[in-house]
Amino acid sequence: MSEQGIQLIVGLGNPGAQYAGxxxxxxxxxVDRIAERAGVELRPDAKFHGLLGRLVQPDGWDLRLLKPTTFMNHSGRALAAVCRYFEIEPxxxxxxxxxxxxxxxGVKLKLGGGHAGxxxxxxxxxxxxxxxxxxxRIGIGHPGSKEQVVGYVLSRPSRADADAIIDAIDDTEACLPDLLRGDYQRVMNRLHARPSDPD
Structure with missing residues (x-):
């Protein structure tokens, strides 16, 4: 495929040490893992409301990495600013x-859809x-009841759960060449076949 696939990867999260893990x-x-493996520095940029990095491939393809620093509920501000400035289509x-x-x-790649809350x-x-x-979509599991969700997502996973999430992230990072090429089916075949905790 001659046209580049992914040109911007955005990781959603909350800034600050208390949310880091x-x-x-x-x-x-x-995004941190991709930047670390590629030797890319994520730098604060006020006009993009986040930390931004750039990875230029030998074949000329250009990838931006973004971590919004606006807190989760306002992530779109950073995403839209980067897309407008660099003319990146959704x-x-x-x-x-x-x-x-x-x-x-578990980890799944998909195009489009709703926000599911x-x-x-x-x-x-x-x-x-x-x-x-x-x-x-990086699987973190469900606490079991709706009332527990906020506390659950804002807490740190157990060591075993953290290791499973990191494994999923590592496998996703390994798919970066296919994502840049736009070979999404290949990525899906790889990621969706991964074993994950059925509980």
């Missing part, structure tokens, strides 16, 4: 976020004016 920051974890955007409806360590995703859709962007 929480389940709700799984999207941040992915279909070349990948948003990574924590997913209650997937088992711990995820505030960061809701704001991203509203700010972009489009649902037609790619998503990486």
């Amino acid at each position: 929480t389940r709700h920051n799984a999207g941040y974890w992915l 279909e070349h955007v990948l948003v990574a976020y924590d997913e209650l409806d997937l088992p711990v360590g 995820h505030n960061g995703l809701r704001d991203s859709i509203a700010a972009l004016g489009s649902r037609d962007f790619w998503r990486v």
Whole structure:
């Protein structure tokens, strides 16, 4: 495929040390891992309301990495600002976020859809004016009742759960060349076949 696939990867999360290891920051974890592996520095940029990095591939493809620092409920402000400035269309955007409806360590790639109650995703859709962007849903499991959700996502996972989430993030990071090429089916085949905790 000659046209580049993903041009911007956005990790959703909350800024600040108190949120750094929480389940709700799984999207941040992915962007951090990609930046770390690629040797890319994420730098604060006020006009983009977040931390931004750039990875230029030998084949000329250009990837931006973004961690909004506006808190989860206003993630779309940073996403829309970067897309406008660099003229990136929604279909070349990948948003990574924590997913209650997937088992711990599960990971799914999909294009479009609703927000399923995820505030960061809701704001991203509203700010972009489009649902037609790619998503990486990183499974964190469900606490069992609706009343427990807020406390659950804003708390740190157990060591075993954290290891499972990190494994999913590592496998997703390994798919970066296919994401840049736009070979989404190949990524889905790989990620969706991963074993994950059925509980």
